[in-house]
Amino acid sequence: SSVTIPPPACMLRPLEVPFRYLFGPGPSNVPPRILAAGGRPIIGHMHSEMFGIMNDIKKGIQYAFQTSNNMTLAMSGSGHTAMECAVFNIVEPGESVLVAINGIWGERVAEIAERMVKQTPALAKYKPVLFFLTHGESSAGLVHPMDGVGDICHKYNCLLLVDSVASLGAAPLLMDQQNIDILYTGSQKALNAPPGTAPVSFSERACHKMFNRKTKPVSYLLDMTHLSNYWGNDGKPERIYHHTGPVSGFFALRESLAILAEMGLENSWSHHTEIAEYLWKGLEDLGLKLFIKDKDLRLPSVTTIAIPEGYDWKELLAYIMKHHRIEFTGGLGPSVGMVLRIGLMGYNCNKANAAMVLAALEDALKQCRKSKA
Ligand code: GLV
Secondary structure (H helix, E strand, C coil): CCCCCCCCHHHHCCCCCCCCEECCCCCCCCCHHHHHHHCCCCCCCCCHHHHHHHHHHHHHHHHHHCCCCCEEEEEECCHHHHHHHHHHHHCCCCCEEEECCCCHHHHHHHHHHHCCCEECCCHHHHCCCEEEEECEECCCCEECCCCCHHHHHHHCCCEEEEECCCCCCCCCCCCCCCCCCEEECCCCCCCCCCCCEEEEEECHHHHHHHCCCCCCCCCCCCCHHHHHHHCCCCCCCCCCCCCCCCHHHHHHHHHHHHHHHHHCHHHHHHHHHHHHHHHHHHHHHCCCCECCCCHHHECCCEEEEECCCCCCHHHHHHHHHHHHCEECEECCHHHCCCEEEEECCHHHCCHHHHHHHHHHHHHHHHHCCCCCC
């Protein structure tokens, strides 16, 4: 027998990756320090030094989330992995889930939950075991107020699950004080690590529910019984092989959490707000309309602007990419065709970049106007 399929020509060419300013809703540009951390030599996923690094990551997440939850870890995968992990581990077949849909992420969780349970419209009547709410809705550019939500959920014996993928580090969020039972984020937004890891934390209440279930969660990979052991959270003397974690991704995540710890959460929040306000003013000076009218409800990390009349949004994006090497994006899910989205997160969040965004938009508005408009 012999090889009949030849090596593909593309594989005999070097990898080419263009430079881009990632000023969309993520991933954002990764600072050299985090890239360097991800480029360190690999060690085994079960080496004691790796467990030490995972312990550091856990502490970094506890700080970033403002929680003392023991059940804190990073998922091997994007924010979606954490989303599915939460639903799969908390909910058993036949139970109900309540989902607030304020953009695409609620739609996603509803879709995940629908695969295993029935959806319900009211807390008191249907007794959902889980309520989902997105804190930073990147499709709408909205930050959802969190105070009081956890208290209502607990009154009805329901756990509160919050998505902070787009908001963590950019807008204030206090897991323990706000009575959030399960919180997750992604590595690639304000944390500025490469995509592929997702911090998550479970309260005691959430642990009680998920570790006293009658059925096993449908996913082996996302089963928290195994993951809690892999992360050294289950009190057992030994960690047993479950899956091979993304070693380089964890190095990078540790570095990104270290940068946040050095800067301080409050500084990071106020910095994002300051740059966002500068950007919002500049956008309005260009005659653009911000999609979220109420300033207090605007997500500082991802700004949505209404597509200006007389323009084709795809053409605007293509022009800006071609002539300025800048990525902005259009809407997502329910906001497609309604908005353009601009993200300035973490390392990318500074006045010089905001000025670059404004200059690129000003140029595009001049060049792309439809003749009939
Ligand atoms: C993805 O996370 C997005 O908001 O586009």
